[in-house]
Amino acid sequence: AEGLEAGMRFGGPALFCVYTGSAAHAPRLHPYLRAAVALDARALPAFTYDPEKGSDWAARFRIDANPQHERPWPVSELPCEGADGRQATHSAPFTLADFLACDTRFARHFLWLPRKKWTPNMLPLADFLRREATEDADAIPYLWMAGDDGTRYRVVVTQDVAAATRRAADQWRSLQELGGVDNSHARRLLDQEKGHLEEERLRALEAAEKKYQAELDRTTGELAQEIVSNIAAALLNQPVAGPPVAALPPPMSVAVAPPPAPKEKAAQAEAAEAPDEAADEAPLSLDEAYIETLRCTTCNECTAINPRLFAYDENQQAYIKDLTAGTYREMVTAAEKCPVRIIHPGKPLNPDEPGLDELLKRAEPFL
DSSP states (O other): OHHHHHHHHOSSOOOOOOOOOOTTTOTTSOHHHHHHHHHHTTSSOOOEEOTTSOSSHHHHEEOTTSTTTTSSSOEEEEEEEOTTSOEEEEEEEOOHHHHHHTSGGGGGGEEEEOGGGOOTTEEEHHHHHTSOTTSOTTOEEEEEEEOTTSOEEEEEEOHHHHHHHHHHHHHHHHHHHHTTSSOHHHHHHHHHHHHHHHHHHHHHHHHHHHHHHHHHHHHHHHHHHHHHHHHHHHHTTOOOSSOOOOOOOOOOOOOOOOOOOHHHHHHHHHHHHSOOTTTOOOOOOSSSOEEOGGGOOOOOHHHHHOTTTEEEOTTSOEEESOGGGSOHHHHHHHHHHOTTOOEEOOSOSOTTOTTHHHHHHHHGGGO
């Protein structure tokens, strides 16, 4: 309704596409349901393009009026009865094939099979469409349907219906990309950035290994030279190289003091329990974010979220590079993804950051 109103107000041409359906070929569906299932099946997805909303696609193009627009098909959890007679739920994606099955003109494309004719190579249509065309060419796609008594049946679909459903999925995927859902360009850039980060990590690891090996070789060489020199000196009755061994001190006599009196014993106990103010250190503040760097396993989870906020030191272990270069949401997300739970998000720097109440609750286990 909002898009229709905006189109009517627009000063230039406006195009509207509205599905009505045919009551003659879907007599059991109310007109409202015919329009609803067309939307669910991505047969006629709802989208709006408004050139007055902004200067880019993110502002102008919207697909969020479609049910579960982030998925290939909307999925419903339907109550059913299992083979053992117990109540259960069935996850049912609604595809273009389900939409066509509501139309009597396509009845010949659907074949009901009794249970005794089910075969292991039968696949639900949604799973069948996720496979490559060359993968398991003998697979048979089917839909779940319910009879008037509520019993579930497998209904095999023809290759024509399967191909039409695949085309609808591809077209919907294009609309999703325009609407900003799992954009392939963004995914490609993300993969490239992950590749660059992995290359940098491997180069740094290789440099650290070379440095360690060089240091080990140098130390081993010096030690071997010292051992050989000492052996030669011993054979020639010469002084052995190295620091002289200090003589042991003479045994000392120890005077055993008598046990303290009860009053003295109580005073000593109180003195032992009294806090040493000189040894006290400033308490650790939980308000400031920090990372237990020495326990880092170099998993790349935090640096992949924001490499300006998190970075690796010379030992390839993470630390907080610039706390002002990221958001509290990124800090909490990194803490949740860290496999060894060494990231402590502290308290947010920006009190006006959106969603702080929820973020503070998520951060509690890591403070």
